[in-house]
Amino acid sequence: MNAKQMGLSVVLAGFSALTAYAVYQVGFLGIFELVLANVATTLAFVDLTIALTLVLTWMWNDARARGASFLPYALLTLATGSVGPLLYLIV
Numbered sequence: 001m002n003a004k005q006m007g008l009s010v011v012l013a014g015f016s017a018l019t020a021y022a023v024y025q026v027g028f029l030g031i032f033e034l035v036l037a038n039v040a041t042t043l044a045f046v047d048l049t050i051a052l053t054l055v056l057t058w059m060w061n062d063a064r065a066r067g068a069s070f071l072p073y074a075l076l077t078l079a080t081g082s083v084g085p086l087l088y089l090i091v
Contacts, residue, residue: 004089005090008086008089008090009090011086012083012086012087012090015082015083015086016080016083019080019081019083048081052077052081052082052085055077055085056074056077059073059074059077059084059085059088060074063088073085073087073088
């Protein structure tokens, strides 16, 4: 494992732990209730959606060019946000 992969693994572990804690605290659907609670959190959610859509487009093109599987990472991205792209970059 090279330095880039190790760094991304640390970020992935931290973000995964934060995601698990948030789901534990408010539940999966509770996250969406809270993110749509006011205009500021809705703006952050829309911004994240746009950014992850761009990342998904890049991952799809990159996976196709490399002959790699895209679907597992796309599903992870849709379910957990940045976990999918982080794992894609590590693998």
